[in-house]
Amino acid sequence: MLAPRSGAQGKTESACVSCHRARSETQPQTPMGRALALPGANPVLRDIPKLTVRKGPYNYTVETHGGESTYSVSDGTRTISIPIHWNFGAGAQTWVLERNGRRYESAVSYYPSIPGLDFTTGDEDLKPNSLEDAIGREIGTPETKVCFGCHASNAVREGKITLDTLRPGVTCEHCHAGTTTHLADSINGDFESAPPDLRKRTAEDISNFCGQCHRSWDTVVRNHWRGELTVRFQPYRLANSKCFDGADPRISCIACHDPHVDVVRQDSSYDAKCLACHSPSAATLPGSSNSSSAPLTHATVCPTGKSECVSCHMPKVKLPNGHLTFTDHQIRIVKRDMPFPN
Amino acid sequence: MVLKWMAAVGAANKEMRTILRGRLSRHKGPHLLLTLFFALLTCRCAAQADPASFSDFSSRATAAREANNVPGAIELYQQALKLNSQWSDGWWFLGSLQYGTGAYDAGKDALSHYLEIIPNAAPALAMRGLCEFEIAEYEKSLGDIQRALALGAANQPRNEKILRYHEALLLTRTGRFEDALRSYAFFTHDAADSNPELLLAIGLAGLRTALLPKELKTDQQEVYLSAGRAAFDFMEGDKETARAEFQKLFQHVPPVPNAHYLYGYLLYASDPDAAVVAFKNELQLDPSNSAAEVMLAWIPLLTNDGSTALPYARKAVAQDPTLPSSQLVLGRALTEIGDPKAGIEYLEKTAQLQPDNLEVHLALAKAYSKSGRKEDARRERLLCLEMTKNDTAPGAHP
Numbered sequence: 110m111l112a113p114r115s116g117a118q119g120k121t122e123s124a125c126v127s128c129h130r131a132r133s134e135t136q137p138q139t140p141m142g143r144a145l146a147l148p149g150a151n152p153v154l155r156d157i158p159k160l161t162v163r164k165g166p167y168n169y170t171v172e173t174h175g176g177e178s179t180y181s182v183s184d185g186t187r188t189i190s191i192p193i194h195w196n197f198g199a200g201a202q203t204w205v206l207e208r209n210g211r212r213y214e215s216a217v218s219y220y221p222s223i224p225g226l227d228f229t230t231g232d233e234d235l236k237p238n239s240l241e242d243a244i245g246r247e248i249g250t251p252e253t254k255v256c257f258g259c260h261a262s263n264a265v266r267e268g269k270i271t272l273d274t275l276r277p278g279v280t281c282e283h284c285h286a287g288t289t290t291h292l293a294d295s296i297n298g299d300f301e302s303a304p305p306d307l308r309k310r311t312a313e314d315i316s317n318f319c320g321q322c323h324r325s326w327d328t329v330v331r332n333h334w335r336g337e338l339t340v341r342f343q344p345y346r347l348a349n350s351k352c353f354d355g356a357d358p359r360i361s362c363i364a365c366h367d368p369h370v371d372v373v374r375q376d377s378s379y380d381a382k383c384l385a386c387h388s389p390s391a392a393t394l395p396g397s398s399n400s401s402s403a404p405l406t407h408a409t410v411c412p413t414g415k416s417e418c419v420s421c422h423m424p425k426v427k428l429p430n431g432h433l434t435f436t437d438h439q440i441r442i443v444k445r446d447m448p449f450p451n
Numbered sequence: 452m453v454l455k456w457m458a459a460v461g462a463a464n465k466e467m468r469t470i471l472r473g474r475l476s477r478h479k480g481p482h483l484l485l486t487l488f489f490a491l492l493t494c495r496c497a498a499q500a501d502p503a504s505f506s507d508f509s510s511r512a513t514a515a516r517e518a519n520n521v522p523g524a525i526e527l528y529q530q531a532l533k534l535n536s537q538w539s540d541g542w543w544f545l546g547s548l549q550y551g552t553g554a555y556d557a558g559k560d561a562l563s564h565y566l567e568i569i570p571n572a573a574p575a576l577a578m579r580g581l582c583e584f585e586i587a588e589y590e591k592s593l594g595d596i597q598r599a600l601a602l603g604a605a606n607q608p609r610n611e612k613i614l615r616y617h618e619a620l621l622l623t624r625t626g627r628f629e630d631a632l633r634s635y636a637f638f639t640h641d642a643a644d645s646n647p648e649l650l651l652a653i654g655l656a657g658l659r660t661a662l663l664p665k666e667l668k669t670d671q672q673e674v675y676l677s678a679g680r681a682a683f684d685f686m687e688g689d690k691e692t693a694r695a696e697f698q699k700l701f702q703h704v705p706p707v708p709n710a711h712y713l714y715g716y717l718l719y720a721s722d723p724d725a726a727v728v729a730f731k732n733e734l735q736l737d738p739s740n741s742a743a744e745v746m747l748a749w750i751p752l753l754t755n756d757g758s759t760a761l762p763y764a765r766k767a768v769a770q771d772p773t774l775p776s777s778q779l780v781l782g783r784a785l786t787e788i789g790d791p792k793a794g795i796e797y798l799e800k801t802a803q804l805q806p807d808n809l810e811v812h813l814a815l816a817k818a819y820s821k822s823g824r825k826e827d828a829r830r831e832r833l834l835c836l837e838m839t840k841n842d843t844a845p846g847a848h849p
Contacts, residue, residue: 251721268724313820317755327813330835348820348832355820355828451836 124292125281132369133281139371141279143199145260149176150277151196153219162217162226167243169217169226171204180204180215182243189240197260201433203229205256206244212253213245220432230430231338259322284318284368308363313355319362320344335451340426346438349450352386352408353440359385376417383418387411505534509541521548532564539568543575550578555585573602577614584617593621612638616649623656624663628742629716631656632682639686647676654679657713659742674700674707685717693717706736712743723750741771748780757787768797775804775811783814791822809838 126133136142146152151173154160160171170181171193178193195205204215216237218229228235229245237243248256250270257264257272262280264272282288285304294302310318317325324334324342326349339345344362347353353360365382366372373379386408411418419436424443427434439450512527528545532538546561559582565575580595596618605611615637622631635653639645651664654675660667667675681696697714700707715729727750733743744767751759761784767777782797795818801811816831 249721311821313817317817321754326832327817330813330839331809333839335840351829353820353829354823354825355817356823356825 125288128295129281135371136281136369137278139369140199141368143278144197145257145277146196146199146202147277148178148192148194148196151178151202153202153221154178154193154196157219157224160219160226164217164228165237167216167237167240171219171226180206180244182216182240184240184243187240189244191244195257197256201230205248205253208244212248214248214256216243216245222432222434227430227432230341230428230433233430310361311356312353312358312361312364315361315363316344316348316355337426337429337449339451340428340435340437340449341433343435343438347440350438350440357386376420379419380416383422384415387418388415505531505538508534509538512541512544516544516548521552524548525552536564537568539565542568546575546582547578550582553585555582558582559586559588571602573599573604576602577604577610581613581617584621589621589624593618593625596621616652619656620652620663623652624661626661628656628659628661632686632716635682636686639683645680645683645687650679650683651675652679653682657682657716658707658709659712674703677703678707678710678713682713682717701732708737709733709740709742711736712740712746715743715746719746719750723753726750739770741767741774741777744770745774745776745780748784749776752780752783752787755787757784757789760784761788775801775808778804779808779811779814782818786814786818786821789821791818794818795822807838809835812838 154171154173155176158173162169166184168181168183168185170179170183172179172181178196179190180193181188181190183189189208191206191208193204194207197203197205198218200221202219204218206213206215214232215229216232216235217226219225220227232246235242235246254265254268254270257270257275259279261278262276262283264270264275266274284307285291287302287304290302291300291304294300307315307318317327320326320328320342323344326345329339329342329345334342347360347362348355350360358364359382364385365379387410389410413421421443422440423436423438425434426437426449441450508527508531512524512531515521515524515527525545525548528541528548532541532545535541542561542565546558546565549555549558549561559579562575562579562582566572566579569575576595577599580592580599583589583592583595596614600614600618605614615634619631619634619637622628622634632653635649635656638649648664651667651672654677655662655664655667657678658675660675677696677700681693681700684690684696685693697710700710703710711729711733715726715733718729719726727747730743730747733740734747737743744763748760748763748767751757760780764777764781764784767774768781771777778797778801782794782801784794785791785797786794795815798811798815798818801808802815805811812831812835816828816835819825819828819831
């Protein structure tokens, strides 16, 4: 079992900040930057030292003393307690637990909307047959790699889990491969080895790039995931939109979202992004400077309004457990009582 | 080789035939309607045929069948059907009786008549597929059995075992070895199924040998049995035992073709690095093994790494241009490195060869999307969603 090193949780990427100050300062504070918290660096558990919930015959408790948290499950006669080393998520939180050489996704998670514990999303139907089963869902090596590969940096190298080199959260090099070489070269005034500019990729490529963690269209289809839970997988939902054009930069993930800052929650702030296509003059908008060979076109102009487009066309969807709400990225004309489109 | 499990399959076959036959007799309601329909039909045809003759033959055929007078029943059904070729029940009972007596060619014909009248009848498709299997019409048999499965013929555990086993045998016999292995995985849920007949069949698929177990020479069986046992244990989840069995297989003199390939294929989803080593070991023994080249391209493609995949994909296509999976990996690799137009050429060819391969359509959706062919990409995406809507077994396979 590997206990994590205490790391520079949430601190600025010191090497990058000298040139890329603004982004290096804001990115570690984003939910992606805080996607994994190490013991002692978890504000949720620090602020709520005891969380409990009863689920069927089992009592779950998460207790924190002096920066160390413990996850316990009890059936009334026996209790299993496991130290929490890995806190996944910046808002809602799930714990990856280790016991007797096995890893588990905790059966219960913390949801700020309650605020408290409830079943981990997607694991509601698990029927534990024993106290050991009730710890959570056992995860094998491939899934563990995916968990740490997305919520941390340097956790997977050459296909192997390397928790001893892990840095919590998504750091610069997580997305910008080759930063180490770039850093060394730039000290000598050589900027040729700068990591590729992701903004130059096609919308399809960006969707697949972000989809490595947020789940690409292919991943969701291959795994046969269907239903409202897929609203969590934005690249999949976006690609299902009629307007999705993999060669048009105006529909790329990073056309609307800057991953270096917190996601903008104000609906009106996205209007310009929608009108980049859905306006009579769209074809002459700045998108024309794109390097794609596909011609930019304008799309249908909304007869109802020109502001807060996303409030109608990208509805908010509450997951079946009622604790998490996501914006549906399948852009569409939403009709009353229409079922969730799969 | 008469083996325990084959005997079980034989018994199960008989049981399925009973179930399939019983299906019609149990559904009295529709049959009363059908009988009424045919009664009306024969009345209308009274001027052309003697209605009493058809009625007489059909009722005597039923009586003979119920009295277990199979040869008599077959004769009477044939007479009745000469007078009324639209009598679907007649074709069904004639076909199933002929199948039961081993008259597979005739049974196939009778069931084909039945399917002309009722095209999507899953039990009839299943039974025709089993007839075709016996007369070595393997492609047709596979098509019928897969269609029967899609239409719900595997509605009972016994039926499902028989049909899936035959499907896997046929996939192997027609050279779709990886699909066969995935079908055999169904049997690893129950260790009781691990009998020599099944292990031999898995060994044939695993070692990429397009034969049925009965076609294998006796002196070749041992090595296939060993490979099948190792693969069964791996798929059942006992990876340590499987690893030891594979190590033993690797020591075999002379080397067993495709043994390393099989181990790599089983490993690639859970341990791609170890799988790469296994595929490279296979290539050391046989540098012309294009299936191993395909898998060495496929593994990096799982993480959209086209550059690593490309040389293997090019080699696979050069070695075996007719192999659909080599076209697929080259098409995908070209798409990933930023040349979707070139990729589309290969992917469209693959789609013609393997229209039911989900991976081809996933790759086409991406290639069209990257090249700005929005409508084509959308069409492929909708097709992928349609293809997977009832499917429950996730995975990525070339």
